[in-house]
Amino acid sequence: MLNFTFYSPTYFVFGKDTECQSGEYVRKFGGSRVLIHYGGGSVVRSGLLARVEQSLTDAGVTFVELGGVMPNPRSGLVYEGIELCKREKVDFVLAVGGGSVIDSAKAIALGSCYDGDFWDFYEDRTRTASATALPVGVVLTIAAAGSEGSSDSVITKEEGMLKRATGGDCLRPKFSILNPALTQTLPPYQTASGATDIMAHVFERYFTNTTHVETTDRLCEAVLMAMIHEVPKVIADPNDYEARANIMWAGMVAHNDICGVGREQDWNSHWLEHEISAVNDCAHGAGLAVVMPAWMEYVVDHDVMRFAQVATRVWGCSMDYADPRATAMAGIEAFRNFLRSIGMPTTMAELGAKEEDIPYFVKTLGLNGGETGGFVHLKDADAEAIYRLACK
Amino acid sequence: MLNFTFYSPTYFVFGKDTECQSGEYVRKFGGSRVLIHYGGGSVVRSGLLARVEQSLTDAGVTFVELGGVMPNPRSGLVYEGIELCKREKVDFVLAVGGGSVIDSAKAIALGSCYDGDFWDFYEDRTRTASATALPVGVVLTIAAAGSEGSSDSVITKEEGMLKRATGGDCLRPKFSILNPALTQTLPPYQTASGATDIMAHVFERYFTNTTHVETTDRLCEAVLMAMIHEVPKVIADPNDYEARANIMWAGMVAHNDICGVGREQDWNSHWLEHEISAVNDCAHGAGLAVVMPAWMEYVVDHDVMRFAQVATRVWGCSMDYADPRATAMAGIEAFRNFLRSIGMPTTMAELGAKEEDIPYFVKTLGLNGGETGGFVHLKDADAEAIYRLACK
Numbered sequence: 001m002l003n004f005t006f007y008s009p010t011y012f013v014f015g016k017d018t019e020c021q022s023g024e025y026v027r028k029f030g031g032s033r034v035l036i037h038y039g040g041g042s043v044v045r046s047g048l049l050a051r052v053e054q055s056l057t058d059a060g061v062t063f064v065e066l067g068g069v070m071p072n073p074r075s076g077l078v079y080e081g082i083e084l085c086k087r088e089k090v091d092f093v094l095a096v097g098g099g100s101v102i103d104s105a106k107a108i109a110l111g112s113c114y115d116g117d118f119w120d121f122y123e124d125r126t127r128t129a130s131a132t133a134l135p136v137g138v139v140l141t142i143a144a145a146g147s148e149g150s151s152d153s154v155i156t157k158e159e160g161m162l163k164r165a166t167g168g169d170c171l172r173p174k175f176s177i178l179n180p181a182l183t184q185t186l187p188p189y190q191t192a193s194g195a196t197d198i199m200a201h202v203f204e205r206y207f208t209n210t211t212h213v214e215t216t217d218r219l220c221e222a223v224l225m226a227m228i229h230e231v232p233k234v235i236a237d238p239n240d241y242e243a244r245a246n247i248m249w250a251g252m253v254a255h256n257d258i259c260g261v262g263r264e265q266d267w268n269s270h271w272l273e274h275e276i277s278a279v280n281d282c283a284h285g286a287g288l289a290v291v292m293p294a295w296m297e298y299v300v301d302h303d304v305m306r307f308a309q310v311a312t313r314v315w316g317c318s319m320d321y322a323d324p325r326a327t328a329m330a331g332i333e334a335f336r337n338f339l340r341s342i343g344m345p346t347t348m349a350e351l352g353a354k355e356e357d358i359p360y361f362v363k364t365l366g367l368n369g370g371e372t373g374g375f376v377h378l379k380d381a382d383a384e385a386i387y388r389l390a391c392k
Numbered sequence: 393m394l395n396f397t398f399y400s401p402t403y404f405v406f407g408k409d410t411e412c413q414s415g416e417y418v419r420k421f422g423g424s425r426v427l428i429h430y431g432g433g434s435v436v437r438s439g440l441l442a443r444v445e446q447s448l449t450d451a452g453v454t455f456v457e458l459g460g461v462m463p464n465p466r467s468g469l470v471y472e473g474i475e476l477c478k479r480e481k482v483d484f485v486l487a488v489g490g491g492s493v494i495d496s497a498k499a500i501a502l503g504s505c506y507d508g509d510f511w512d513f514y515e516d517r518t519r520t521a522s523a524t525a526l527p528v529g530v531v532l533t534i535a536a537a538g539s540e541g542s543s544d545s546v547i548t549k550e551e552g553m554l555k556r557a558t559g560g561d562c563l564r565p566k567f568s569i570l571n572p573a574l575t576q577t578l579p580p581y582q583t584a585s586g587a588t589d590i591m592a593h594v595f596e597r598y599f600t601n602t603t604h605v606e607t608t609d610r611l612c613e614a615v616l617m618a619m620i621h622e623v624p625k626v627i628a629d630p631n632d633y634e635a636r637a638n639i640m641w642a643g644m645v646a647h648n649d650i651c652g653v654g655r656e657q658d659w660n661s662h663w664l665e666h667e668i669s670a671v672n673d674c675a676h677g678a679g680l681a682v683v684m685p686a687w688m689e690y691v692v693d694h695d696v697m698r699f700a701q702v703a704t705r706v707w708g709c710s711m712d713y714a715d716p717r718a719t720a721m722a723g724i725e726a727f728r729n730f731l732r733s734i735g736m737p738t739t740m741a742e743l744g745a746k747e748e749d750i751p752y753f754v755k756t757l758g759l760n761g762g763e764t765g766g767f768v769h770l771k772d773a774d775a776e777a778i779y780r781l782a783c784k
Contacts (some may be wrong), residue, residue: 001407001637001638002407003402003406003407003408003410004406004407004479005403005404005405006403006404007403007404007408008400009400009401009403011397011398011399012396012397012398012399013397013656014395014396014398015393015394015395015399016395018395021433021615044631105565135728139685141432142764208704211646212622212634212635212637212638212639213621213633214618215614215615215618215622215638215639215641215642215645216641217618218613218614218615218617218618219611219614219615219645221610221614222607222610222611222613222614223607223610225610226606226607226609229606230606230607242393242603242604245393245654246393246604246605246606246607247607248610249393249607249653249654250607253607253650258645258650261406261641262637262641263409296405319400346513359677
């Protein structure tokens, strides 16, 4: 196990009707003048925005609003939000939405305390470690990104369609309100995309070269098994509150790093996927459903026993002691079958991505002849091979 | 799943040599004048105290010291610490030790910001929710109590030997330094006692009447399986750093409530044990090794399938579909066998507790004709029956 620090100071407020406590928690964490940041009209139509506004007003908190966040959030709206915050002397950013809204809110919070271009933090994530940002709160509407408990934010710059991530403790939400009932209106495809993202957050941590990490291995496996148990229930019945609740909490646990401390992590499937969704504007989770099993097949021989472990412990495969690689491959196939069963694409074509774009994806990945880190270091040729595997 | 809040703001610093960062973290969390609180001479003899002092001095932090905390920490030393803090204008309490030292430090931190008797908070734990306390930091030397990440503190009042708990967010440590190497000098008996306490913290959350809690069920099972894998290694080789590391982190995860949110919890084994160790001054974990399997046998019929679930998922028992109760009992027996294998007592006699004291334990439990809450509500007669089961 490696030395590490773990810090997850977000105050989580979980359960039915908890969005009506938004005002109370903004005040608890020092806010008095709020930017409410959200996406499309569903937050308005469902009455959620009105309930949050009422709660703020009841708590004596004033607010301005900025909607319009799109999936794969763009830098343009972030610049607009930063200007609004500076002009209106906002002291707290409240994200009402899913991962895209939260990531956009974090970018605005960061840029509002900075005189330069906020993109600097996305070009060089080390800057964010010592940065300051406005406090951020969250009312979560999609269980997926884990952004409600994480220090991370991913933004796409329109110019060149570059998708980049940054992260630092200043971006961890002060509070996150998680009401599983708010996710019941999500269509099955978005629900399944979110679930895939949650499972990917675990796998990116699970595949490691660090030895003697039984405690975090078991925690990773726990989240995966819970997802396998709960996701088919919400696909069958979108109104299953209890299954929604288990998934929503699993989404937080999957990404606040309790499953990832003390070990080298991978994250190459995420980087590979970012290039696809930046161009095709597909759901991030759907992109991961295509990339991640292909990545697994490509790297399986790097550590067959680790793949066999997840196959037996998580997917319930029998261990083939004469041929552990067969067990490893059976686990990958079980993952792919699970993804198909919840309605996810597993090929580039199903995703709407074009095979002829692969050289462009490889180029924008930006390795420039170098390599990534992680479980298996990837060069341009490896990235290309994985994209091609994802076509079949 | 029930509505809940989850808050675990402690900054964890984990790994080799991390105690040398004590000063840096005291300053990060606003301390400038520290009470170093510790137990016996081992912290002095090992050189740990000197390293911590050096780190504080290097960071420009001054300090006073108070040693002498005993297992099952007493109110007398707490009063002494409170007086010292007030007199010396201490603004930060640094616990260097295990659960007893941390719990004593939390009591001192609480009492130092209060004009009345600190015991008020232990008589009525609801007071602590809105209380203020000096910030507390931890350098942990025993993996067991989970007090390094929890909001709880347990103190024994000499007058009447009453052992009582309190808890509130103000008692959560600002930072906790966890160096597994510091636990390598622990004798096997204390190591095993700590491990038992960790497993008990999970079981107290696992046995619940709340349904649809798959995510937290799986997380509980993850911690238990990791413990079953790692504890025998440190009993065989006390210097196994990697196994020590897995256990130390499992101890935190077991008690910061990530495994217990959204569900009714039990804790009756803890309350039953407190009466034994208050009188016999035995290790808390050893007391739990005696009480908990007896409690399990007594309540098994309340929810046979939950006991069968842990038997199959955690202990690897085969499910007897014709007789689930047999599987449930096999799981309890596997737990008892595991405890014996790591050198724990499983009867009152082995613990040095006397059967004739049982009426006194029942009396000091303080139910006064009422009943406890939890998985199965217990009355005086139930408590007595469980103590008697623990004698056989």
